[in-house]
Amino acid sequence: MNKMVRMEDNPVSREDRRTVGKPFSGSPRMICRNVNVFYGDKQAIQEVSIDIGRNEVLAMIGPSGCGKSTFLRCLNRMNDTIDNCRVTGEIRLDDMDIYDRKVDVVPLRARIGMVFQKPNPFPKSIYDNVAYGPKIHGLASTRRELDEIVETSLTKAGLWDEVKERLAQPGTGLSGGQQQRLCIARAIAVSPEVILMDEPCSALDPIATATIEELINELRTQYTIVIVTHNMQQAARVSQRTAYFHLGDLIEVGSTKRIFTNPIHPLTEDYITGRFG
């Protein structure tokens, strides 16, 4: 874009906190404009504007406390559960303003699923973990349909072959990586359009991480995925676009390849070259 061209002539100063790169997309699934988040008096996110494209994996990176998880939780209004949290600005899913008064968070969260940092299966059976979402939303009218949804979701999450013999056993008895895949299966069981992942591999060993990363790559064909990660290699491996956050500001957005090979903003460069964070 012309903005970028200008950058090459004129390097961005370290103090400039305006977003550089390509934050907008041609066919966005989600549109965020001028999003501010406050915890009480403290502002956690400042004027973030970004598009999330269809069937892409957007990685959000940045040092701890930079607001990337906070921003992620705005996307399905999980911040509503925090008493003194206030969100301003506009976030749209397709044509719907998700912070509109009339919007009901229950169907919204069915359309925008979430996977958390620590695997958090319900203390119920593997089957019930996956079947819970479809059950409360009434997605299956018969037991057979429900069985089908459970099987498809577990298959998509790459867990079916490992657990099909023991669906009645508690989900909490699985290994960490399996639990996280169970949580992914639970999220996709309600057929969301967007899946938010908040550092999904931070509690997992490298082998389980690799499995999840492969899974994310496969899921991309059907879902839009936003993933927060501390692990830059992971961001490089799984995402098409990367957004760099710094102290509540969205500093730079661009194709993952470009961000990691040719960052524009000095703060981004510092971070990916390991000078801080």
Place this chain on the structure above:
Amino acid sequence: MQDVEPSAPSSVRTIDIINRRLNKRYRAEKRFKRLGLAAILSSLLFLGLLFTSIVSQGYSAFVQTYILLDIHFSRDAFDVSNLAGADYNGLIRKSLQSLFPEVRDRQEKRMLNGLVSSGAPFQIQKMVMSDTSMIGSTRSVWVPADDDVDMLMKGRIDRSAPEAERRLKDVQLGWIDGLRGDLRLKKKFNRIFFTSGDSREPELAGILGATMGSMYTLIVTLLLSFPVGVASAIYLEEFAPRNKWVDLIEVNINNLAAVPSIVFGLLGLAVFLNFFGLPRSAPLVGGLVLTLMTLPTIIIASRVSIQSVPPSIREAALGVGASKMQTVFHHVMPLAIPGMLTGTIIGMARALGESAPLLMIGMVAFIVDPPGGILEPATVLPVQIYLWADSPERAFVERTSAAIIVLLAFLMVMNAAAVFLRSRFERRW
């Protein structure tokens, strides 16, 4: 030690310092362990003493002395149309007379009749009314002996004491020995104790009335305090906005938990009896008062157990699109319910042992018939214990202890039920 330089570079020295202090640290640990063990042992000792004293005093109340009488139900003593009007006392007197024909003196006769409980005529009456065919025959019947005879049989009356200081006179002792020689005096399982209500006569007094009263009262308490307490806890924890009013409510709930229970009794008297006009001495009112008393306990325990449910479970449920209520009832409640049950059982145990507030609403009355419902006058176990402990008769001492044993058994059954429920709820998922 004084000359040790703080920044001594040698590592040998550092380890020496650590080692020197090590023994002291271990000694402190051992001392602490021993103190803890001593504390536990001493509390066990006191508990043992308590149980021993109660059981050793109370076990004898579970048997009762009975006298075997041959009663002749002569036809002319009964008017078939008015069985209740017959002179059952006379039948017993006649029977005793035939056993000791030598007793002629009027006063001696009265003393002889005093060996049999004053409840015996009612027993005979009940027998006749349930089976009129016995009229005209002679039957051998075991009737309860008077409490003084019972005490003598249990060795609680000193025969060697001077006659004037004894409840039983020499001539009565002679008759008792005679009855014993004829095998007409026997200690049998005390059914009366478990099947009847209170009585002025120790040998006729039973625990059933108080047990039923306690049961009805606790049922009312449980039915009211558990749902109300759990619902308040859930609302305060999950739904209530954080503001000054909620803070005020919270502070007041915590304060209520510390209010002396008799105050709740006064409140019950003023509100439930005087304002709403509910019946006096009724388990319903007792239950209402105890509900007020146990609610804070249940609310506090339930809130703690809701707080201990990991937030990740709530997030997981909200994340798949569960509503607030579904999150609470499908995920938070199942995890919190064992803790809520524990709180409830603590509250109920306290309610079971409570007597002060119930005194205020009239549950201390002398009530003979076991209550048949929550609106009938009743008393409860702790109040019954208090009433008996206050009675002068020697035989009430053992009954007091026996009632305490029943109360403790009641408590154990309740706790066992709670443990059972807990384990069931924990196994469900």
